[in-house]
Amino acid sequence: LYLFVIMLINPREGNLPEEGGAIESAFAAGVALLLFSLLAFAISNSAEVNKFAIEGGIPAMAEIPLSHGSIAAFGLELFHNHLLVFEVTSILILVGIIGAVHLTMRRKSSAKNSLQSEEGAVTADV
Known part of the structure; x- marks a missing residue:
């Protein structure tokens, strides 16, 4: 998929001319800062992060069941949780x-x- 998009763009033709100026760049930087702040806030107030902070850390790897690394378990985890x-x-x-x-x-x-x-x-x- 990514290869198709890169072929579609055809980057050999050179760069596009610069469009936009300082106002657009400042607006884009502000939006990026806002999104990063919201993401950091959401992660820091997550129940999982707070649970690990109370329990004293991430659980040991030995507690993970053997079926956890299978493709079926990965699919179930991805599409359900x-x-x-x-x-x-x-x-x-x-x-x-x-x-x-x-x-x-x-x-x-x-x-x-x-x-x-x-x-x-x-x-x-x-």
Whole structure:
């Protein structure tokens, strides 16, 4: 999937021109700081973190059952106990792919428009 997106972007053509300025960068930094703060707050107030702090640490690895490392146990754990995290990750990947496709289409359409304008100038000179 990632390879397909990288091929779609075609990074050999060079970098995109800089768009946006200091205001957009400051806004993006503010949003990133806000999201990081919310994530840190959520993790620090998590019941699991508080439970480990009260009990004195993470339980020993010897207490983990043998079936815990199987693919079936992993699937059950992922889709039953961590479904929200799984869905948020899939949405982030989808947004990244849509962004890559959008950038590719914009680059191709601007290149096509510049090529058409150059061809028009050449035929007008002849």
